[in-house]
Amino acid sequence: MLFIVKKNNILSKPCQEGAQQAKGNSARAFHFPRARISSAFHQRSQGTAVTHHQLPKDHPGASVVVDQEGGSMQLLIRGRLDAPGTAHVWDAAAATAREAAARLPGRELAADCSAIEYMDGSGAALLLKLREVVSAQGATLALTGLGPRHSRLMDLTWHCPDETDARIPERRGLAHRVGMAAGDTLRAAREMVTFVGEASVIIAGAIAHPSRIRWKDVLLSCVQVGVDSLFIITLIGFLMGLIMSFQSAISLQRFGGEIFVPNMLGLVMFREMGPLVTAILLAARSGSAFAAEIGTMKINEELDALTTMGLSPMRFLVVPKLLSSLAMVPLMTIFFNLASLVGGAIVMLSLGYPLVTFTSRVFKYVQYSDFFGGMLKALVFAVLVAGVGCLRGMQTRSGASAVGLSTTSAVVTGIIFIAFADGLFAVAYYYLKI
Numbered sequence: 001m002l003f004i005v006k007k008n009n010i011l012s013k014p015c016q017e018g019a020q021q022a023k024g025n026s027a028r029a030f031h032f033p034r035a036r037i038s039s040a041f042h043q044r045s046q047g048t049a050v051t052h053h054q055l056p057k058d059h060p061g062a063s064v065v066v067d068q069e070g071g072s073m074q075l076l077i078r079g080r081l082d083a084p085g086t087a088h089v090w091d092a093a094a095a096t097a098r099e100a101a102a103r104l105p106g107r108e109l110a111a112d113c114s115a116i117e118y119m120d121g122s123g124a125a126l127l128l129k130l131r132e133v134v135s136a137q138g139a140t141l142a143l144t145g146l147g148p149r150h151s152r153l154m155d156l157t158w159h160c161p162d163e164t165d166a167r168i169p170e171r172r173g174l175a176h177r178v179g180m181a182a183g184d185t186l187r188a189a190r191e192m193v194t195f196v197g198e199a200s201v202i203i204a205g206a207i208a209h210p211s212r213i214r215w216k217d218v219l220l221s222c223v224q225v226g227v228d229s230l231f232i233i234t235l236i237g238f239l240m241g242l243i244m245s246f247q248s249a250i251s252l253q254r255f256g257g258e259i260f261v262p263n264m265l266g267l268v269m270f271r272e273m274g275p276l277v278t279a280i281l282l283a284a285r286s287g288s289a290f291a292a293e294i295g296t297m298k299i300n301e302e303l304d305a306l307t308t309m310g311l312s313p314m315r316f317l318v319v320p321k322l323l324s325s326l327a328m329v330p331l332m333t334i335f336f337n338l339a340s341l342v343g344g345a346i347v348m349l350s351l352g353y354p355l356v357t358f359t360s361r362v363f364k365y366v367q368y369s370d371f372f373g374g375m376l377k378a379l380v381f382a383v384l385v386a387g388v389g390c391l392r393g394m395q396t397r398s399g400a401s402a403v404g405l406s407t408t409s410a411v412v413t414g415i416i417f418i419a420f421a422d423g424l425f426a427v428a429y430y431y432l433k434i
Contacts, residue, residue, distance in 0.1 A: 056084050060117065064093035064130075066100050067112070073100055075130070078115035081123025090126060097130045101137035109134055114145030124153055131158075195391045202312070202319050217320035218327075225286045225321075226328030232285070233278060233332050234339040240277065241265060241340030245347035258351060259361070265344040266362040270370045274337040276422055279381030282329060283414035287389035290321055291410035294393025295403040303394070318390045322383065329382035330375050337374075369434050377425055381418050388414040 055061050062079030075097060079085055101109055111130065116123070127143065134141040146154060172180075206213045245265055249258045294317055297303055303313045341362060348358045392410035396402050428434075 055088055059084055061085060062089050064089055064096050066096055072110075073104065074110040074112055075100060076112050076115065077127075078117075080117050081119040081126060083120075083122045086122035086126045090129070093126060094129060094133050097133045097141075098137060101134040101139040101141075105138045108140045108142050110142050110144050112145050113143055113150065114147075116147070116150060119150050119153065121153075123150075124157060127154065128157060191395065192391060195394070196387070198314055199318055199322060199387065202314055203322060206319060206323075212315075213323070214316065214320055217316075218323050221320050221324035222328050224289065225282065225324050226332060229282060229285055229328075229332060230335060233281060233336050236277065236281060237274075237336035237339030238343045240273065241269065241343030242347060243343075244268070244273075244340075245344035249347060249351060259353070259357075261348060262344065262358045262361040263365045265340065266366040267370060269337045269340045270366050270374045272374075272422075274333045274340070275374045275377040275381055276418065278329065278333045278336045278378065279385055279418050280415055282325075282332065282382075283385045283388075283418065284411055286325070287385045287410045287414045288407045290386060290389030291393040291396075291406045292403055294318075294390055295396030295406040298394065298396045299398060299402060313394070318394075321390055322386045325382040325386035326379060329385070330378040333374065333378040373425075373429060373434055377422065380421055380425075384417045384421060385414050388417060 060080050062077075062081050062085035064078075065076045067074050067076045077093075079089075097109075111127070113127075131141040143154065143158070245261050248261050248264055252258045252260060294303075294313075297317070303317075306313050306316060344362075345355060345358050349355060389410045392406045392413065396406040
């Protein structure tokens with residue numbers, strides 16, 4: 001008989017369900033002759049006996065009766081409390097205990113278990129059911145006469161909290177809730193610092209020893225991050241360059257300054273919008289994919305399997321994604337910038353300006369510092385996007401919605417970090433006169 005002790009649950013649910021099923025199907029499952037009940041069960045004629053149903057052949061049976069000898073009331077539990085015996089007396093025992101407890105409100109009802117021949121998880125479930133029934137009547141149940149073996153079995157579950165108490169919501173004050181929120185924040189910050197430190201050490205070791213890098217995984221991740229994202233990156237870049245140039249030209253026509261549209265477009269795209277929009281798009285596409293992939297592996301216990309085999313999940317899963325992002329995000333930024341210039345050139349051609357005028361003004365006012373400053377932003381944004389996606393994936397919890405929550409958190413956190421880092425770059429470039 002399988003006996004499972006569940007945390008915060010006083011009842012062996014598999015045993016209870018088996019007992020209930022056996023009880024409900026007794027008319028169909030147990031077509032055996034009536035059990036031979038020991039004559040000792042009928043020695044106390046003053047007890048309130050229960051009705052016995054058919055039991056398997058050669059099963060001694062079980063009984064729960066009320067004894068009122070000596071002026072005190074107690075339950076007498078006797079026989080073999082295995083699955084058939086427990087199912088045999090389940091309903092009748094509950095009714096007997098309920099009737100006895102109703103006569104003793106606020107008092108203790110003793111249960112004499114000295115006559116129990118055998119008891120497994122089903123019998124323990126019955127005793128816990130009796131305690132639940134007695135407690136519902138305002139009384140308490142005390143077990144007496146348990147043998148050493150049966151006592152050890154009941155110690156596993158008897159002192160566990162009642163599951164009805166677990167359903168009562170805990171009332172917490174404001175200070176407690178603030179403390180819990182602060183603790184969660186500090187815990188998340190510690191996990192993030194640990195992740196960054198471990199990833200930095202592994203990447204530094206991989207750079208020092210390139211043979212340790214799983215280059216096939218890196219190339220596969222490069223295809224997913226870069227090649228598969230090329231179309232959407234170039235399309236958004238083309239549309240943004242087209243729209244920004246057109247809107248700027250309409251405004252500057254009032255002052256005769258539409259010739260400055262190429263200057264504005266080149267500076268804005270290479271310095272700011274190119275790396276920023278590319279990182280946001282990759283956060284929504286690749287960052288969420290990283291979180292979903294690693295989160296699914298964690299739910300399937302594949303990360304635990306890697307750890308058990310002595311393999312580092314950081315080395316096998318995180319490092320290839322970080323390296324591929326570092327390689328592909330700057331390239332995607334360049335494609336985004338070129339696509340935006342194509343869109344701007346179409347607008348300028350429609351306004352009557354030749355293509356050579358557009359290209360000469362763009363590359364005349366865009367300096368090397370603007371280009372490399374944007375590339376530096378792209379590298380930092382790449383680390384943020386890939387790192388946050390992998391971190392949220394490794395923090396995935398169990399549950400049906402866990403992967404979705406990790407994916408959403410990866411996108412939102414990645415965009416917030418990108419915006420925060422872009423603000424820091426703006427301040428740094430201002431003071432550095434870049």
